[in-house]
Amino acid sequence: MTDPGGANNSINDxxxxxxxxxxxxxxxxxxxxxxxxxxxxxxxxxxxxxPGWAREVAxxxxxxxxxxxxDPAPFRAAxxxxxxxxxxxxxxxxxxxxxxxxxxxxxxxxxxxxxxQLLCAEGAPDGDFxxxxxxxxxxxxxxxxxxxxxxxxxxxxxxxxxxxxxGAGGDRxxxxxxxxxxxxxxxxxxxxELPERRGAESDIGWWLFHQWVDHGLRxxxxxxxxxxxxxxxxxxxxxxxxxxxxxxxxxxxxYGLRLSLGEMCRQERLDRLEAxxxxxxxxxxxxxxxxxGMPQQVRVxxxxxxxxxxxxxxxxxxxxxxxxxxxLGIPYPVGLADLRQTVEQAAWHTxxxxxxxxxxxxxxxxxxxxxxxxxGQVDLLLYDIRRAAGADDTLAPLxxxxxxxxxxxxxxxxxxxxxxxxxxxxxxxxxxxxxQELLMGDQLYRSPGxxxxxxxxxxxxxxxxxxxxxxxxxxxxxxRARDDWEGRIRFEQGVGPDxxxxxxxxxxxxxxxxxxxxRVFARAGTRFTDLTDVRNERALWERAGxxxxxVSRFGIGVLSYFMIADEIEVITRRxxxxxxxxxxxxxxxxxxxxxxxxxxxxxxxxxxxxxVRLYLRDRAPSCVTELIxxxxxxxxxxxxxxxxxxxxxxxxxxxxRSGDRAAALNAGGER
Numbered sequence: 001m002t003d004p005g006g007a008n009n010s011i012n013d014x015x016x017x018x019x020x021x022x023x024x025x026x027x028x029x030x031x032x033x034x035x036x037x038x039x040x041x042x043x044x045x046x047x048x049x050x051p052g053w054a055r056e057v058a059x060x061x062x063x064x065x066x067x068x069x070x071d072p073a074p075f076r077a078a079x080x081x082x083x084x085x086x087x088x089x090x091x092x093x094x095x096x097x098x099x100x101x102x103x104x105x106x107x108x109x110x111x112x113x114x115x116x117q118l119l120c121a122e123g124a125p126d127g128d129f130x131x132x133x134x135x136x137x138x139x140x141x142x143x144x145x146x147x148x149x150x151x152x153x154x155x156x157x158x159x160x161x162x163x164x165x166x167g168a169g170g171d172r173x174x175x176x177x178x179x180x181x182x183x184x185x186x187x188x189x190x191x192x193e194l195p196e197r198r199g200a201e202s203d204i205g206w207w208l209f210h211q212w213v214d215h216g217l218r219x220x221x222x223x224x225x226x227x228x229x230x231x232x233x234x235x236x237x238x239x240x241x242x243x244x245x246x247x248x249x250x251x252x253x254x255y256g257l258r259l260s261l262g263e264m265c266r267q268e269r270l271d272r273l274e275a276x277x278x279x280x281x282x283x284x285x286x287x288x289x290x291x292x293g294m295p296q297q298v299r300v301x302x303x304x305x306x307x308x309x310x311x312x313x314x315x316x317x318x319x320x321x322x323x324x325x326x327x328l329g330i331p332y333p334v335g336l337a338d339l340r341q342t343v344e345q346a347a348w349h350t351x352x353x354x355x356x357x358x359x360x361x362x363x364x365x366x367x368x369x370x371x372x373x374x375x376g377q378v379d380l381l382l383y384d385i386r387r388a389a390g391a392d393d394t395l396a397p398l399x400x401x402x403x404x405x406x407x408x409x410x411x412x413x414x415x416x417x418x419x420x421x422x423x424x425x426x427x428x429x430x431x432x433x434x435x436q437e438l439l440m441g442d443q444l445y446r447s448p449g450x451x452x453x454x455x456x457x458x459x460x461x462x463x464x465x466x467x468x469x470x471x472x473x474x475x476x477x478x479x480r481a482r483d484d485w486e487g488r489i490r491f492e493q494g495v496g497p498d499x500x501x502x503x504x505x506x507x508x509x510x511x512x513x514x515x516x517x518x519r520v521f522a523r524a525g526t527r528f529t530d531l532t533d534v535r536n537e538r539a540l541w542e543r544a545g546x547x548x549x550x551v552s553r554f555g556i557g558v559l560s561y562f563m564i565a566d567e568i569e570v571i572t573r574r575x576x577x578x579x580x581x582x583x584x585x586x587x588x589x590x591x592x593x594x595x596x597x598x599x600x601x602x603x604x605x606x607x608x609x610x611x612v613r614l615y616l617r618d619r620a621p622s623c624v625t626e627l628i629x630x631x632x633x634x635x636x637x638x639x640x641x642x643x644x645x646x647x648x649x650x651x652x653x654x655x656x657r658s659g660d661r662a663a664a665l666n667a668g669g670e671r
Contacts, residue, residue, distance in 0.1 A: 053142050056109060057083040060138045061116045065127035075131035079138055081235050086139070089233060090146040093153040100160075100206050101336045102318045106344060111141035111314040114348075118310050118401075121350065125306070126397035130296040132244055132279050133303060136253070140307050141314075143230075144254050151226045152213050160209035161202040163187045174539070178212045189329040200329030203336065207325045210318035214258045215535050222543075227251045240279050249277055249300050256304050257311055261377040263531065264308040265384035266515040268574075268583065274300040275394045299394050305385055309401065312378045313355070315343045321373040327366035338363040342413075346371075349409075355382075355402045358409035365422055368410055375407035449621040451563040453630055455505040455612060456489065456638075461550045462509025462610060463487035463636045465534075466575055468548040469510065472541050473579040486651070487636030491623040493616075494643065501616040503564070503623055508609040511574035513583050517599050521570070522558055522590075537577075559593060564621070565614035567591050575608035582608045631655065 058080040063072045095103060115137055118124065158175040165176055179187055190204035224247055231245045244250065252273055256264060263269060277298040317324075317339065327334045346359040357375050362368045382405055389395035412420035470485050485508075492504040512521060520531065529535065529550050538548060561568055573585040587602035605611065624645045631638065634649035649655050 051084055051087055053087040053108070054080045054084040056112055057138045057142070060112065060134075061120045062129075062134045062138055065119060065129050066131060066134060067128065070129075070131055072131050072134065075135045078235075078241060079135045082139055082241075083142055085234050086142045086146045089230065090142075090149055093149045095149045095153060098156055099202075100209075101203055102206050102210055104317045104340060104343070107314060107316055108141035108145040110344070111144075111311055111316075112138065114310040114313040115141070115306070117348070118306065118313070123400055125400050128397075130298065132240070132296045132298050136244065136250060136298065136303055137306065140250070140253060140257070140303075141311075143250070144257050147227060147230055147254060148213065150230060151223065152209070154226070155213065158209070160205035163190055163201055163205050163208070174542070175209070175212055177542075179208045183208060186325065186329075192329065197329050197331070197333075200333070203328050203333075204325060207318060207328075214319070223255070224251065227254065243279050244298065249274065249298065253300065253304050253307060257307060259533075261308070261312055261381045262519060263515070263533070264381060265305065265388050266513075267388065268513045268515055269533075270301055270304075270388060270392070273304055274298075275392070276300070301392070302394055302398065305388070305395060305398055308381065309378075309385070312374075312381060313348050315346060315371075315374070317343055321370045321377075323366045323370040323373065327364065332364075334364045334366050339367055342367055350402060351406075353402055354404045354406045356406045356409050360409065360411045361413045362411065363413045363421060365412075368412060371410045372407040375405050375410070378405040381405075447621075448563045449626040449629075451560045451565075452491075452503070452621065452623055452626040454560045455491075455503075455614075456627065456630065457551045458612075459489045459505055459507035459509065459610070460635065462507050462511070463489065464548050464550070465510040466508075466608070468541050468546050469537070469575070469577075470579055471546050472537075472544055475544055489634075489636055489638045491627065491638075491640040491642075493623045493641065501620065503614045503616055503620065504611065506609065506611045508607060511582070511608040511610055512570075512572040512586070513574040514586060514599050516574070517570070517572070517586060517588055522597070558590065561612075561614055562593050565616055567615040569613040569615075570610065571602060571605050572610040573605045573608050628655075 058076060063076055066072050096105070119127070119137075155171050155175075158172045160175075163179060165180060166172065168176065186204060186208075190201040192200070227247055234245070236242050236245055256269065256273075259269070277300055278295045279298050280295050324334050324339065342359055342361045342363065345361050346357060348355050348357055350356070355378070357371065359371055362371065382401065382403060385395070385398055385401060386403065389398045412422050415421045464487075466485070467487060488508050490504075490506045492506075493502070495501050516531075529538065541548065558568065568588075568590040570588040570590070571585065572588075574583040576582055585602045585605045587600050587604060588597050590597045622642045622645065624640045624642045624647050627638070627640045627649075628647055631649055633654050634651060637651045638649040640647045
């Protein structure tokens with residue numbers, strides 16, 4: 001027997017499913033194990049073995065979290081039958097036959113297993129669950145996987161292995177537009193015809209296909225149609241089940257599972273979910289709370305957050321950071337089969353209030369980097385959950401979740417000589433402060449007047465966004481969008497009552513919420529169109545023949561403003577998705593590019609839109625002069641005032657782009 005080196009670990013009294021580690025010098029390791037319950041059925045005992053998904057659902061340890069007075073039997077039997085139907089509908093797609101190298105059939109099983117570990121561990125969130133909630137949790141991984149497979153199967157004809165731009169219409173045209181927007185460099189590399197890089201176009205093409213399905217179609221009418229068609233084929237005869245699987249509840253949960261981790265707990269998203277729904281329990285003629293037809297609580301918002309954490313822990317391969325795909329089509333690519341093995345063998349353990357990922361079988365540097373970045377995103381998700389739970393009583397039990405996530409167990413695999421397969425690697429990085437100085441200085445722009453161009457372009461994008469949303473909502477039955485809305489952009493430059501020179505840019509466009517302010521506005525290089533909800537909304541518009549073309553180069557790039565200003569103030573209110581309501585007004589004061597600004601609620605703006613006020617340094621350019629040199633035809637009415645000078649551009653009317661005062665006068669522009 002090999003010398004254990006002083007380690008003496010033991011596991012007693014149970015069968016452990018998964019991976020056990022023999023380790024030395026570990027301060028604390030917690031292994032959660034659960035007894036395997038006997039499947040219960042309202043139809044009486046059966047000796048017939050259950051198929052995979054049905055068995056996993058029926059044997060789920062989550063059923064043990066129900067209080068004694070809440071009978072799980074009818075819901076458990078219903079969940080078992082639904083899981084069996086999902087398995088059949090999933091296999092009906094024959095997705096394995098497509099050759100998709102990113103496909104991970106075992107993912108829903110891992111996802112379900114992580115739910116069990118998360119909710120059945122010592123110190124887990126309060127288990128005051130209702131049977132309908134447990135049914136939803138146990139089925140969500142399999143429902144999500146089946147919905148994806150069926151949605152993807154309907155579109156596999158786009159041929160992800162061919163990344164040429166053919167100009168085709170339909171789904172192929174949508175797919176081409178997706179990979180031609182922001183993925184050009186990846187596509188060029190995929191199509192390099194080099195002998196040592198064969199297969200890259202297929203591997204990269206299938207990854208792009210997964211992103212297209214996840215981000216280009218989720219939340220669209222096609223998505224909801226696929227969800228409705230799927231649930232119509234499930235055994236949901238009971239009225240309680242039909243209500244539970246309504247798209248407003250379970251459908252929204254599944255939509256949220258395909259969002260990025262940074263978007264999962266956005267307040268705007270959580271506000272769209274029901275905090276508590278009431279479902280009448282009458283499944284199988286037995287009241288789920290000990291009485292016929294007794295109502296049950298389904299805390300949709302809480303279930304959404306729990307599912308988000310469990311899915312993050314399950315390591316959905318196509319959703320891992322793009323370090324993986326960025327290391328395909330190169331001489332030493334990531335091995336996707338090795339990656340799948342690494343993910344299947346990975347495990348989480350709890351250590352002093354932290355979730356620690358153990359993945360010591362990484363065969364490529366990019367796998368280490370991707371998993372570490374993913375754990376960093378999980379860490380931020382846990383922070384977002386604590387913040388949300390502190391303000392929402394329905395989420396308060398989630399404060400017992402681990403507070404941090406750590407990747408200290410992510411390591412390189414060992415080679416035949418018992419040494420790591422790779423010991424060092426590098427990655428191109430940038431110094432954030434140096435980049436900020438570059439974006440604020442004249443090395444990049446050369447003219448400080450271009451900061452005014454950035455202000456205008458951001459306002460233009462905001463108005464274009466609102467116009468497209470308004471046009472789209474007007475085409476929907478019962479749409480409540482204002483049909484009299486007209487975009488306006490206003491510049492004002494002068495000296496305030498406090499003696500400080502300022503430049504103000506105000507628009508009545510789409511506005512920003514807290515998420516846009518924290519995750520887009522202050523992040524150079526990020527466009528608002530990078531948000532999943534925005535991509536999904538644009539996909540809906542394009543299907544209705546409505547297009548929006550953003551023009552801003554650095555997203556809502558605040559850094560360029562510091563070319564002419566020392567401080568910035570933003571007051572903004574976002575237009576609601578229904579086009580009729582607006583979200584809370586927020587105010588932000590930024591006192592420098594390295595300042596940690598606070599996002600506060602305000603009542604200073606009643607209508608949707610954004611006001612940006614720059615407190616200028618000496619010798620700042622005139623907004624009138626800069627805009628006359630920039631604008632020929634203004635898409636929306638635009639005005640500029642600076643002291644005695646002013647200019648106006650009516651929407652759609654041509655004005656001479658000239659700094660010459662007389663020419664502007666003749667064109668009806670500057671007065």
